[in-house]
Amino acid sequence: MARLSSLNKLERSLMGRLKTHPLMLEVPTMAWQDLLLILIQRRYLSLTIVNIYEFVIDALMDEPIKKTVREILHEEYPRTTKGVPLPSHREHLFNDLLNMGATAEMILATPESPTTQRIRHESHQVLLSCLQSNHCQVGLVAWLRFWGEVLVSIEYGCFWKRISERLADRHTENKKRSEFYYFHMIHDSRGSDIGCENILGGLTHSQELAVHLEGLIQTEEALNYCLRLEETAFQLKRQFYDQFIPHSTPGRSAAAPVTMFPAG
Amino acid sequence: MLIMEPLTATTNWIQFLEDLCQREEHRLTRLETEVVLCLKEIPGQTKSDLLDIYIQSYSYIEEEAFTQRLKNIYKKFQVHGPGQKLPQLHKFAHDHYHKLKNQNGFFSSMGLNHIYSQFPKERFGDAIDQLVDASDQQPKEVDILQTFAPNLDDYARHLSRCLDRGVRVRILLAWPFSEAAKLREMVLKQYGDGSTDDDISIRDRVFANLETLEHIIKVSKKSELMEIRLYDTLPSLAIYRTGNYMLAAPFLHGSLAVNTFQLELTLDSSNQLITHTLKQDFELMWKVARFFRPEPNTNWRNNLKILFTH
Numbered sequence: 001m002a003r004l005s006s007l008n009k010l011e012r013s014l015m016g017r018l019k020t021h022p023l024m025l026e027v028p029t030m031a032w033q034d035l036l037l038i039l040i041q042r043r044y045l046s047l048t049i050v051n052i053y054e055f056v057i058d059a060l061m062d063e064p065i066k067k068t069v070r071e072i073l074h075e076e077y078p079r080t081t082k083g084v085p086l087p088s089h090r091e092h093l094f095n096d097l098l099n100m101g102a103t104a105e106m107i108l109a110t111p112e113s114p115t116t117q118r119i120r121h122e123s124h125q126v127l128l129s130c131l132q133s134n135h136c137q138v139g140l141v142a143w144l145r146f147w148g149e150v151l152v153s154i155e156y157g158c159f160w161k162r163i164s165e166r167l168a169d170r171h172t173e174n175k176k177r178s179e180f181y182y183f184h185m186i187h188d189s190r191g192s193d194i195g196c197e198n199i200l201g202g203l204t205h206s207q208e209l210a211v212h213l214e215g216l217i218q219t220e221e222a223l224n225y226c227l228r229l230e231e232t233a234f235q236l237k238r239q240f241y242d243q244f245i246p247h248s249t250p251g252r253s254a255a256a257p258v259t260m261f262p263a264g
Numbered sequence: 265m266l267i268m269e270p271l272t273a274t275t276n277w278i279q280f281l282e283d284l285c286q287r288e289e290h291r292l293t294r295l296e297t298e299v300v301l302c303l304k305e306i307p308g309q310t311k312s313d314l315l316d317i318y319i320q321s322y323s324y325i326e327e328e329a330f331t332q333r334l335k336n337i338y339k340k341f342q343v344h345g346p347g348q349k350l351p352q353l354h355k356f357a358h359d360h361y362h363k364l365k366n367q368n369g370f371f372s373s374m375g376l377n378h379i380y381s382q383f384p385k386e387r388f389g390d391a392i393d394q395l396v397d398a399s400d401q402q403p404k405e406v407d408i409l410q411t412f413a414p415n416l417d418d419y420a421r422h423l424s425r426c427l428d429r430g431v432r433v434r435i436l437l438a439w440p441f442s443e444a445a446k447l448r449e450m451v452l453k454q455y456g457d458g459s460t461d462d463d464i465s466i467r468d469r470v471f472a473n474l475e476t477l478e479h480i481i482k483v484s485k486k487s488e489l490m491e492i493r494l495y496d497t498l499p500s501l502a503i504y505r506t507g508n509y510m511l512a513a514p515f516l517h518g519s520l521a522v523n524t525f526q527l528e529l530t531l532d533s534s535n536q537l538i539t540h541t542l543k544q545d546f547e548l549m550w551k552v553a554r555f556f557r558p559e560p561n562t563n564w565r566n567n568l569k570i571l572f573t574h
Binding site for chain 2: 081082086087092171179187191201204
């Protein structure tokens with residue numbers, strides 16, 4: 001537990017830094033058209049998440065952890081118990097964007113920016129680097145959880161302040177309900193410090209992975225590896241949002257992820 | 265202690281004698297059983313009285329043959345005491361009968377009517393229908409408490425009828441994403457007696473129940489009378505209640521609650537120790553559980569996932 005305190009502290013700090021990223025501070029006053037373009041660009045990262053999850057499932061050795069990751073992935077593609085496919089989370093994302101005022105053409109034809117493409121590529125490179133590490137298994141889980149769940153919830157939390165102007169968190173007469181952003185903001189969230197998950201009340205995706213992470217962090221080296229990975233995840237998110245700040249320098253920052261990331 | 269099966273509040277003297285003769289340790293023949301069935305509950309019968317009743321009830325028999333048959337009966341009941349054997353046989357039967365009656369009276373006062381070896385499918389369906397059609401003042405409510413109800417589809421029609429006829433329905437199920445549901449699933453997989461699927465998924469089974477309830481909501485004119493709540497704790501007993509009728513069964517490690525013994529209870533019993541405790545626990549779980557409605561034509565699975573995480 002004491003070993004995890006530095007990781008918990010870092011996570012809280014990085015979450016705070018993402019919330020106060022200059023772009024996130026602009027969200028409340030941003031023009032809707034600009035917000036939609038950011039969310040459309042952000043959608044490209046969402047489309048990647050399935051591949052990231054599939055990669056992690058293949059690279060994990062431990063069956064119970066694989067099971068957890070598999071279950072989270074399969075939630076993206078719900079079915080009835082009779083096997084009838086229901087709209088996927090990807091479709092919910094598309095519809096939320098439409099219901100906020102984007103057109104199908106905007107969503108489908110807006111090209112992925114070079115920065116978004118690079119962030120997506122480098123995120124994948126981080127996973128590849130995990131394979132070379134002595135702490136591969138813990139790295140995969142730490143990356144997946146922090147990059148794909150904890151920070152995602154923070155991002156959507158920041159956007160929700162505006163999204164909720166046009167979409168509701170429940171069925172109402174006036175607004176359509178958000179089926180993607182609102183629910184991911186909640187079920188992806190960090191929920192609690194690692195090691196403090198409560199058996200009652202259910203676990204978010206982040207907490208489900210945290211339970212495994214806690215068991216995998218057995219040494220200081222493993223812990224340090226996680227600290228570096230989570231810092232890298234944050235830097236990638238930061239760079240992604242930097243691209244929308246006028247006059248910011250796109251491209252690699254001093255914390256460029258892959259080169260700073262020797263196999264641990 | 266003599267324990268008779270089935271244990272019912274309505275066991276009478278003749279049923280008792282018949283059960284007694286059929287018990288493994290006595291093994292009376294049919295002809296011997298007929299003699300025993302001629303014993304009156306009130307003591308004082310002579311051998312001659314018994315013979316007269318036998319001839320009236322069954323067929324003519326020579327006294328000598330009748331005496332021989334009685335001797336066999338005494339032997340099988342181990343009536344060896346000095347003096348006349350017939351009063352001893354009567355006392356043996358009478359003592360056990362009253363012991364059983366006292367037991368039954370006690371259980372009956374507690375509300376226990378019967379114990380089934382597994383869930384009585386038809387009986388519960390009939391009990392719902394009786395409640396719906398009843399004109400008396402018993403509470404017009406149907407309650408089900410389960411982790412998931414494997415038999416819910418059997419009662420979909422009954423529950424729809426309840427709603428249409430103004431009977432309130434309360435369903436308490438496990439929140440399928442709870443740690444408690446996962447634990448129950450693991451226990452069944454690890455310690456199951458073979459009657460449970462090896463690949464049972466509590467999550468899928470609760471989802472299936474919710475789909476059934478979604479359908480009931482869809483077809484019912486008064487679906488607001490059905491309230492569904494989900495809990496994230498461990499349940500005490502599986503409870504199926506309709507008005508003053510209740511079936512309760514434990515969640516054993518080895519099998520689903522519907523496949524184990526079921527206590528059939530009457531809730532308006534004079535002694536409320538069991539029934540009140542069960543009702544109270546249902547109400548407690550109802551209070552701590554969270555409201556959930558699988559609204560037709562909505563993405564209710566989204567709501568379900570976050571029910572306990574915000």
